[in-house]
Amino acid sequence: MEVQSEYCGYCGSCVTVCPEGIIELAENGLKVEIGCTDCGNCVYVCPMGALIVEKDDD
Amino acid sequence: MTKLKYDVVVVGARVGGSTSALFASKSDVDVLMLEKRQEIGTPVQCAEGVTYNTFETLEIKPNEKYIRSRIKGANIHAPDGRCINYEGGVAEGLVLDRKVFDKELASEAAKSGSDIMVKTAVKDLIIKDHKVCGVIAKHLGETIEVKADVVIAADGIESNMARMAGLKTIQSPKQICSCAQYEMVGVDVDPNYLEFYFGENVAPKGYVWIFPKGDGVANVGVGIRSPDKTPLYYLDKFVSKLDAKPVELNIGGVPLSGPIEKTYTDGLLVVGDAAGHVDPITGGGIHPTITCARIAGEVAAESVKNEDSSSNYLKNYEKLWKKEVGKGLSQSAKFRKMADKLSDKDMNLLAEFIENQDIESISKIAALKFVGKNPNLMKLLTEIL
Structure with missing residues (x-):
């Protein structure tokens, strides 16, 4: 998952849907740790469209 | 590292956190409330409408400094433009300035004796023998250890406290x-x-x-x-x-899923958005949150006095909040499932039916006749019942 920080409004919606628990709303922005599976849950709920995951074409 | 000891530590200083802190300190225990942001009440993540019973639960008289508008009712616009007017009842209340209100509520907690630290982000829980017994926080680069008998997680939708304590908080998108x-x-x-x-x-x-x-x-x-x-x-x-x-x-x-499966564990209570204390139909969370947060503060204080903050004692919290708002939230969740299936056409038909009637006095017979004539609505209603 990639964060387009210029769109992110730091609302934290992505944190609650991340099955890996690797997103944190830190003081200076969104902190994403290693382990993202590109499941797309965070993209689904982001009000700003700030998150992007690689789409699997298979 | 600075080391502190409190009876109760509350994580998050929005309406849930401040309400818990207020009622815990009213019960005469030592409370510390931590807010990660540098200003309580910002940013606003709310439409700012509240019902009057919110203030009854808080035992606070609404103050003009945060009242922006007095609401008498609502106008509901169907997809086809038809407008239904609804007077009073659940639509009656106030629109607040949450930036002022949240800070006022935190001030009430402070006046009752709660200590508050802003710009203090909780990074971890202190867990000993499977029991939560405090938090590790960061304040201006300094690590702070706060030991507490009870931790109240009021850290919002971005909550990670409850998950750290092993509770299931993940929501489906x-x-x-x-x-x-x-x-x-x-x-x-x-x-x-x-x-x-x-x-x-x-x-x-x-x-x-x-x-x-x-x-x-x-x-x-x-x-x-x-x-x-x-x-x-x-x-x-x-x-x-x-x-x-x-x-x-x-x-x-x-x-909008309704409350999470379990809102307590050894040494920890979860309130507000973090616990799913939100009405699944309206998305309104202030009143359920305040109701549950007050109970959390009171139960936390009692557990300190009884020297028992085990899961077995703290389960009283869940029992009490379910008694107050559990039934309402479950009913709302059922209705939302029905509402999810309503097409624009169904909504227009409903609006047409309600349009020329007094909503409070629609007879059951008239409602049944209407549903009977509309197979899709009948099917949905049967599923729900």
């Missing part, structure tokens, strides 16, 4: 209402009525709201559950019809 709202100037609406707009093109699986704040100012927002476009897209589309200008953009997600 389909259960999150994704919202965007502008505070706008120059909105031509009745200052005493809320406006709601429904329809697949306006807000798929959600609605548009206009909450007036007086003097032509209003919160205009959209909440949706759809992966195709963002709520900001629908919001911009909606406001393009208004001759109004934005002075603030608020965004956020609202959990």
